[in-house]
Amino acid sequence: MSLIRLAIPKGSLQQSTIDLFKDAGWRIVPSSRSYFPTIDDKDIECALVRAQEISRYVESGLFDMALTGLDWILENESEVVEVADLVYSKATAKPAKWVLAVAENSDIKTLADLNGKKIATELVNYTRRYFEERGVGVEVEFSWGATEAKVVDGLVDAIVEVTETGSTIRAHNLKIIHELLVTNTKLIANKQSWEDNAKRAKIEQVSMMLKSALTAADMTGLKMNAPKAKLQEIIGMLPSITSPTVSTLFDSEWFSVETIIKETQARDLIPRLLRSGATGIIEYPLKKVL
Numbered sequence: 506m507s508l509i510r511l512a513i514p515k516g517s518l519q520q521s522t523i524d525l526f527k528d529a530g531w532r533i534v535p536s537s538r539s540y541f542p543t544i545d546d547k548d549i550e551c552a553l554v555r556a557q558e559i560s561r562y563v564e565s566g567l568f569d570m571a572l573t574g575l576d577w578i579l580e581n582e583s584e585v586v587e588v589a590d591l592v593y594s595k596a597t598a599k600p601a602k603w604v605l606a607v608a609e610n611s612d613i614k615t616l617a618d619l620n621g622k623k624i625a626t627e628l629v630n631y632t633r634r635y636f637e638e639r640g641v642g643v644e645v646e647f648s649w650g651a652t653e654a655k656v657v658d659g660l661v662d663a664i665v666e667v668t669e670t671g672s673t674i675r676a677h678n679l680k681i682i683h684e685l686l687v688t689n690t691k692l693i694a695n696k697q698s699w700e701d702n703a704k705r706a707k708i709e710q711v712s713m714m715l716k717s718a719l720t721a722a723d724m725t726g727l728k729m730n731a732p733k734a735k736l737q738e739i740i741g742m743l744p745s746i747t748s749p750t751v752s753t754l755f756d757s758e759w760f761s762v763e764t765i766i767k768e769t770q771a772r773d774l775i776p777r778l779l780r781s782g783a784t785g786i787i788e789y790p791l792k793k794v795l
Contacts, residue, residue, distance in 0.1 A: 509549045509698075509707050512563065512571035513542070514556035518690070522572055525591070528718035528792060529711075548707055557627070560585055560693060569698035570708050576603060576667070576688040580631045586694040589712045591719060603628055605683040606674050607663045608656050616683060619643050619663060625655045626665035628686075635685055653677035717793035724794050725768040727775075728787045733758045735782035742777060744770060746794075765794065 513522050513533070523533045523542075533551060535542040540553045554562060559573035560583035572591060592600070605624075607613045613622070620641050625648040626632050633645045648655065648664070655661045657677055667688070668674055671681055692712050698704045731739045736751070739762060743749050749764040762783070766774065771788055778786060 507704075509570065509704060510568045511544075511549050511551050511711075512554045512559045512568040512573075513551055514559060514572055514574075515540070515553040516556065518556065518572075519553065525715060525718060528722070529714040530718075530793075531711075531714075549711075563693055563695050566695050566697060568695065569704055570692065570694045570711065572690055572692055574601075574688050575691055576601075576628060576631070576686060578691065578693065579686070580628050582630070583693075584696065586696055586699045587691050588694050588699075588708060589692040589716055591690045591692055591715055600687050600689060601667055601669050602684055602688065603631075603665055603667050603686040604671070604674070604681045605663055605665055605685060606653075606656070606679040606681050609678045609680050611662075611680075613663060614682060616641050622662035623660075624663045624665055625652055625661040627652070628665055628667075631686065632665045653679060713795070714793065717795045720794040721791040723768055724765050724791050725771055726763070726765055726787075726789045726791055727771065728761070728763045728789070729778060729783040730754065730785040731760050731762050732782050733760065736760055736762075739778060739781055739783050742774065742781065744774075765791065 513519065519535070523535065526533050532545045533542050535553065542551045542553065544551050552568070554571070556573045557577050557580070559568070559571045560578045560581045562568050563571050563585050564583040570588070578585065605616070613619060616636070616639055620643070623644045623646065624632060625646050627648055629645050629647050636643045646661070652664045652666050653674060654677065656664055656679055665685060666674065674681060692715065694708050699708065740749055740751070743762070743764045744766050745764045749762050752761040754761055775786055775788070
């Protein structure tokens with residue numbers, strides 16, 4: 506099998522992507538002097554590429570697989586294989602979304618109110634198509650940054666900007682009047698690479714391990730000792746992927762109980778388990794869950 510070329514998004518998602526691959530079993534080491542990090546897998550070579558451009562390069566065959574946002578796939582109208590959804594932002598539990606915002610005191614309240622108006626955004630092609638499909642004539646111009654300030658300065662009538670919480674938009678005295686797109690990170694593949702059996706097997710391996718690491722990120726292991734008299738009560742309290750593992754101890758009046766739960770469940774569950782007679786409770790992190 507020839508080398509699998511992997512594109513990693515350069516910028517805000519770079520470190521979290523590298524961290525995700527580490528949890529999945531691959532060690533990627535970037536260099537300050539190169540756009541080509543090293544990876545401890547003889548079958549893969551890496552490159553750092555702007556997320557906005559990645560899908561075009563995967564479509565053209567320059568890369569076999571990559572991680573990029575759904576928004577940039579749609580922006581570029583790229584013909585690629587969407588292998589897996591990978592939601593791994595640790596900053597917020599809310600999904601990223603592209604929204605239409607106007608000045609707080611603006612009379613614009615609907616999409617139709619923007620007919621004949623000007624919009625600034627980095628997501629130019631998608632925004633233009635979005636309004637064309639709805640029969641609203643707008644002028645869409647590319648924004649190199651500081652997009653919110655362009656409404657404040659009167660340079661445009663509205664912006665289409667990506668946000669998770671909307672706090673930055675509100676901080677600029679803007680209001681959101683419409684949501685255009687909810688986006689997330691995807692593992693994508695080149696169509697020809699996907700048809701190659703050897704490359705497809707490798708891409709599927711990466712997909713499986715990345716998803717297992719993401720699943721584990723929200724889970725935690727729980728282990729405890731339970732008295733025989735309280736065993737059924739304690740088991741009844743435990744959420745589990747299948748069912749808890751129960752093992753006998755040297756003392757036949759006690760059992761070892763182990764399960765996997767959502768990390769957020771532990772804070773309420775552990776005190777209840779203690780009150781019900783469980784002891785020696787251990788909570789431990791997980792690397793992968795398949």
